[in-house]
Amino acid sequence: MLEAADLECERGGRRxxxxxxxxxxxxxxxxxxxxxxxxxxxxxxMLCGLLAPSRGEVRWGGTAIGRLREDYSRQLVYLGHAPAVxxxxxxxxxxxxxxxLQGISFTKKAIRExxxxxxxxxxxxxxxxxxxxxxxxRSALARLCLAESVPLWxxxxxxxxxxxxxxxxxxxxIDAHVRRxxxxxxxxxxxxxxxxxxxxxLGLAS
Amino acid sequence: xxxxxxxxxxxxxxxxxxxxxxxxxxxxxxxxVASLFPLxxxxxxxxxxxxxxxxxxxxxxxxxxxxxxxxxAADYADGTLEQMLLGAAPLGAVAAAKAAAHWLVAGLPLVxxxxxxxxxYDLPAALYxxxxxxxxxxxxxxxxxxxxxxxxxxxxxxxxxxxxLLVLPLYVPILIIGAGAVExxxxxxxxxxxxxxxxxxxxxxAAFAPWAIAAxxxxxxx
Numbered sequence: 001m002l003e004a005a006d007l008e009c010e011r012g013g014r015r016x017x018x019x020x021x022x023x024x025x026x027x028x029x030x031x032x033x034x035x036x037x038x039x040x041x042x043x044x045x046m047l048c049g050l051l052a053p054s055r056g057e058v059r060w061g062g063t064a065i066g067r068l069r070e071d072y073s074r075q076l077v078y079l080g081h082a083p084a085v086x087x088x089x090x091x092x093x094x095x096x097x098x099x100x101l102q103g104i105s106f107t108k109k110a111i112r113e114x115x116x117x118x119x120x121x122x123x124x125x126x127x128x129x130x131x132x133x134x135x136x137x138r139s140a141l142a143r144l145c146l147a148e149s150v151p152l153w154x155x156x157x158x159x160x161x162x163x164x165x166x167x168x169x170x171x172x173x174i175d176a177h178v179r180r181x182x183x184x185x186x187x188x189x190x191x192x193x194x195x196x197x198x199x200x201x202l203g204l205a206s
Numbered sequence: 207x208x209x210x211x212x213x214x215x216x217x218x219x220x221x222x223x224x225x226x227x228x229x230x231x232x233x234x235x236x237x238x239v240a241s242l243f244p245l246x247x248x249x250x251x252x253x254x255x256x257x258x259x260x261x262x263x264x265x266x267x268x269x270x271x272x273x274x275x276x277x278x279a280a281d282y283a284d285g286t287l288e289q290m291l292l293g294a295a296p297l298g299a300v301a302a303a304k305a306a307a308h309w310l311v312a313g314l315p316l317v318x319x320x321x322x323x324x325x326x327y328d329l330p331a332a333l334y335x336x337x338x339x340x341x342x343x344x345x346x347x348x349x350x351x352x353x354x355x356x357x358x359x360x361x362x363x364x365x366x367x368x369x370x371l372l373v374l375p376l377y378v379p380i381l382i383i384g385a386g387a388v389e390x391x392x393x394x395x396x397x398x399x400x401x402x403x404x405x406x407x408x409x410x411x412a413a414f415a416p417w418a419i420a421a422x423x424x425x426x427x428x
Contacts (some may be wrong), residue, residue: 048292051428073292082285086217088224093217098286100213103294127224 001025002047002152002183006056009042016042017202018055026151029178029194030185034202040187041081043202044156047185048078060152074103076152083140087129091120091139094128099146106146114145118169137161144173153177155186210295211303218307228276233315236269240323251328258327259337259388260381265323266316266341267348267377273312274352274373275359275366277304278423282360291427301419302412305346305353313345329392336391336401343404344384350415351376357422380407 007020016039024030032040045051047058049065049072057064065072085094092111099106115124118138120131128136141158153174159167171194174184222229243261244254281287290300320341321334329337355373359365387400 050288050291070294070296074294076292078288078292080285080288082283082288084285084289086221086284086286088221089217093220097213097217098289101210101289101293101295101300103210 001061003059007053008055009039010054024183026181027178028183028197030198031196032187032200035204038202038204040202041156044154044187048076048154076154077147077150078154079158080156083136085128085140088127090125090127091115092124095142098143104146110146114142117145118142134161138166151182153184158186207295207299211299214300214303215307222311229311232269232273232312235272236265236316240265244326254327258329259385262320262323263381263385270312270348271370274356275369277308277353277356278360297420298416302416305349309346309349313349316345317341333388333391336397337388340384340387343408344380347380347407347411350411354415354418354422357419357426360426
């Protein structure tokens with residue numbers, strides 16, 4: 001279970017939010033909404049441990065994530081704003097390397113299937129440099145297909161740069177993961193049309 | 207943990223193979239800097255023999271510096287560094303793997319080509335072994351210590367210059383000991399002391415630098 005206790009975020013001397021507490025249990029979906037600059041990305045980075053909150057703490061199964069470190073990061077997949085794919089490598093190589101970094105075991109077949117699912121089957125041997133923005137995004141999202149056993153997904157604006165088919169595919173993946181009893185948290189500034197168990201609405205700090 | 211470190215080394219070598227130009231730049235830089243000195247100070251064999259160890263070592267420092275600025279910058283820009291921080295292995299292991307890959311790409315070629323450079327300085331062939339050995343022990347230290355600086359300057363403007371100011375002073379002991387080993391051998395003395403000191407520096411750097419790199423990366427990524 002993921003637990004946020006009294007989180008406060010200060011960036012560049014400006015307080016973005018304070019006193020934010022919530023829990024996310026198995027099989028729950030959390031949507032973080034709010035306008036640009038309201039601290040959605042900061043909140044997600046706090047949840048995965050990349051950013052230390054100026055007050056409060058994030059706990060996983062009752063223990064502060066700062067103390068769990070890689071024991072915690074093994075339990076999560078984080079997809080940030082930057083797609084984390086290497087321009088000089090092919091989608092296939094990118095997927096294999098990012099999965100092994102995450103400690104996820106995989107087969108060549110699983111990688112091929114994941115890429116085919118995201119419509120990159122024909123492009124899997126081409127350097128990412130030659131792909132479009134949306135295809136690049138898809139090649140980053142293909143990681144999720146291999147991460148079905150990971151109990152926590154943290155997705156930052158996962159729907160951006162995707163076409164309608166891509167949005168549908170991602171929605172199905174998230175849906176299936178939640179139904180499997182895992183936890184998913186994602187940020188968005190538009191309504192993606194998924195029923196979220198919890199919604200955090202961040203406002204602009206005055 | 208080892209599997210992940212191996213994946214990081216493999217990835218960096220693969221990237222280097224795709225961008226051979228970057229690798230060649232650092233190596234050519236080394237060759238050119240080391241070749242400029244004989245042209246500049248004239249063909250006086252005794253003088254050249256005397257400055258050779260120092261000049262070759264300084265050229266190696268500068269060349270290693272040149273490629274260090276890019277060590278984490280690309281990973282930082284495209285988000286892969288965040289994924290490394292959130293990987294299944296301790297960040298120190300990943301940092302050590304990055305430094306190892308840097309050495310394989312930017313350090314090892316220098317070791318191999320140094321005897322060829324030494325030819326221009328009319329260094330006796332008996333010294334080639336000591337020169338290569340001193341570089342073999344010293345260049346990994348440059349990669350490890352330099353990576354700390356490379357991690358600290360992430361996201362800063364004008365980081366390249368700052369990196370040299372941060373890291374070059376730390377290279378001084380390695381330069382003195384490394385060039386000293388070759389000078390000792392040139393004077394007909396056993397360079398064992400200097401080589402053992404370089405080995406000790408390598409052991410120390412390999413043990414502690416990865417954790418310093420990891421701490422620096424954590425600071426930079428916030």
